[in-house]
Amino acid sequence: DIQMTQSPSSLSASVGDRVTITCRASESISISLNWYQQKSGKAPQLLIYAASSLQSGVPSRFSGSGSGTDFTLTIDSLQPEDFATYYCQQSHNTPRTFGLGTKVEVK
Amino acid sequence: QVQLQESGPGLVKPSETLSLTCTVSGGSISSNYWSWIRQPPGKGLEWIGYIYFSGNTNYNPSLKGRVTISVGTSKNQFSLRLSSVTAADTAVYFCARERRTVTAPGFYYYYLDVWGRGTTVTVSS
Numbered sequence: 001d002i003q004m005t006q007s008p009s010s011l012s013a014s015v016g017d018r019v020t021i022t023c024r025a026s027e028s029i030s031i032s033l034n035w036y037q038q039k040s041g042k043a044p045q046l047l048i049y050a051a052s053s054l055q056s057g058v059p060s061r062f063s064g065s066g067s068g069t070d071f072t073l074t075i076d077s078l079q080p081e082d083f084a085t086y087y088c089q090q091s092h093n094t095p096r097t098f099g100l101g102t103k104v105e106v107k
Numbered sequence: 108q109v110q111l112q113e114s115g116p117g118l119v120k121p122s123e124t125l126s127l128t129c130t131v132s133g134g135s136i137s138s139n140y141w142s143w144i145r146q147p148p149g150k151g152l153e154w155i156g157y158i159y160f161s162g163n164t165n166y167n168p169s170l171k172g173r174v175t176i177s178v179g180t181s182k183n184q185f186s187l188r189l190s191s192v193t194a195a196d197t198a199v200y201f202c203a204r205e206r207r208t209v210t211a212p213g214f215y216y217y218y219l220d221v222w223g224r225g226t227t228v229t230v231s232s
Contacts, residue, residue: 096142099151
């Protein structure tokens with residue numbers, strides 16, 4: 001199985017901050033990397049697919065980059081509704097695997 | 108707009124079989140991959156498996172052959188069965204659509220773009 005390692009596991013930030021979350025795959029996955037946002041008690045929502053493609057309806061302050069084994073999710077100008085947990089997921093092969101998540105908390 | 112809704116018992120006894128159904132509305136099940144994902148309390152996401160509308164399936168080996176995912180096209184539903192459950196199978200179970208994007212010939216990218224709200228299943232006697 002491809003292991004996905006996210007860092008940090010949690011971070012504290014303020015509204016307006018720029019936030020960066022990284023995800024590393026245990027082997028090359030090209031750009032088969034997706035990012036999801038999950039709020040407490042809710043289902044995950046797709047933010048970014050294929051490493052850098054913004055899902056329809058997702059604000060442009062979210063962006064993704066990377067290829068191979070190293071990927072980044074960036075939130076420009078953090079908004080109150082962005083405090084949540086973020087997961088990366090590889091879809092290069094099966095079984096699909098997720099990172100353990102990064103919780104973005106209020107500073 | 109496609110929507111998914113999970114249904115099934117919220118309590119299952121140890122050693123018995125967990126059975127859940129996902130109903131697809133606003134679209135047809137006759138395309139895309141249809142997935143199950145679970146999340147134990149306070150933990151991360153675990154992919155269980157998927158089924159293609161044609162019936163081809165792919166399961167997580169970590170579940171050691173206990174999983175069966177099936178499709179019922181006449182009712183726009185797909186189902187999950189997980190046998191011999193233990194307390195470790197207690198989780199929120201989500202169904203989701205896995206969509207495929209083609210950017211160039213031979214270049215396919217897959218992502219979970221529509222999720223159900225999730226249903227909590229507790230394994231306890």
